[in-house]
Amino acid sequence: MKLWAGLIAVLLAACVAAEAPAAPDTPPQIVAEAPPVEATPEPVRAPAPTTLSIACAGAFTQGGIALCRTLPGAAVTVDGAEAGAADGDGWAVIGFTREHGASARVAASAQGATVAQSYEIAPREFDIHRVDGLPPQTVTPTDPAVLARIQREAVLKRAGWDSFAPIQGWLEGFIIPVEGGRVSGRWGNQRVLNGVPASPHFGYDIAAPAGTPIRAPAEGVITLAQPDMHYEGGLVFIDHGQGLITMYLHMSRIDVGVGDTVDQGQVIGAIGSSGRATGPHLCWRMKWRERQLDPSVAIEGLALARAELLSAR
Numbered sequence: 001m002k003l004w005a006g007l008i009a010v011l012l013a014a015c016v017a018a019e020a021p022a023a024p025d026t027p028p029q030i031v032a033e034a035p036p037v038e039a040t041p042e043p044v045r046a047p048a049p050t051t052l053s054i055a056c057a058g059a060f061t062q063g064g065i066a067l068c069r070t071l072p073g074a075a076v077t078v079d080g081a082e083a084g085a086a087d088g089d090g091w092a093v094i095g096f097t098r099e100h101g102a103s104a105r106v107a108a109s110a111q112g113a114t115v116a117q118s119y120e121i122a123p124r125e126f127d128i129h130r131v132d133g134l135p136p137q138t139v140t141p142t143d144p145a146v147l148a149r150i151q152r153e154a155v156l157k158r159a160g161w162d163s164f165a166p167i168q169g170w171l172e173g174f175i176i177p178v179e180g181g182r183v184s185g186r187w188g189n190q191r192v193l194n195g196v197p198a199s200p201h202f203g204y205d206i207a208a209p210a211g212t213p214i215r216a217p218a219e220g221v222i223t224l225a226q227p228d229m230h231y232e233g234g235l236v237f238i239d240h241g242q243g244l245i246t247m248y249l250h251m252s253r254i255d256v257g258v259g260d261t262v263d264q265g266q267v268i269g270a271i272g273s274s275g276r277a278t279g280p281h282l283c284w285r286m287k288w289r290e291r292q293l294d295p296s297v298a299i300e301g302l303a304l305a306r307a308e309l310l311s312a313r
């Protein structure tokens, strides 16, 4: 019997050097002080809408993510599917699957009224990725003990995904969790494992030497920290709020525990090749309300959303 279930693995006040017009009698001054500090200006935080409206910005592409601003507490849907409620500041996270069609309709409802906006979703092309030489029990498990273990671990993962932390980790934007790595696998590739077609690869793989630190891409709460999962090896989940959870696979070391709060840039552990891996790398994954998203696209998407919505008047 073929068992596919196992294959789901997967202000600083802006240092604006304002150029004041030079006073007529003042010669140009040569400033020989500290070099200018490159700082990202903190956008002016626009207040939450007080009437029902919706505006979204981000990466409108397959596997992409966007932020929406609407009336605090409004119920949000994407293509008619429930997507939770906007938080107390009117923010809602939304995402688009690998198979998403050419447009998305995002709606917000409150007090019997509904507003909606449609967004074009850019299609992507995905490669076919073949991996051979994986141990058969990690591709087509038949051993009852292995199957039982996979089932136990599925329960642990479910609990990790069911978390909904009331935080705004996504609001500060995401950073890449590994510095100096090499991208060794893109998100969304169709995989063929040991010659057998498998689920798409829902990870963004970054290869780096074992022991390289892995950093939290944004603030969050740890909802799973397991050193030895059958498929994923050392595995950590971070809940960033609004149903957005990131995952870190194949870790050689875990420095956090369930319930810990992490800040952006905090080391959560180290790169390894534990679980179903052919060499040391981080398989970085992202889920939003059961939908697999591309974390590499989220970095740009959240930055765009932040620039557009946070400073909007």
Ligand SMILES: [Zn+2]
Binding pocket: 185, 201, 202, 203, 204, 205, 282, 283, 284
């Ligand atoms: Zn991967």
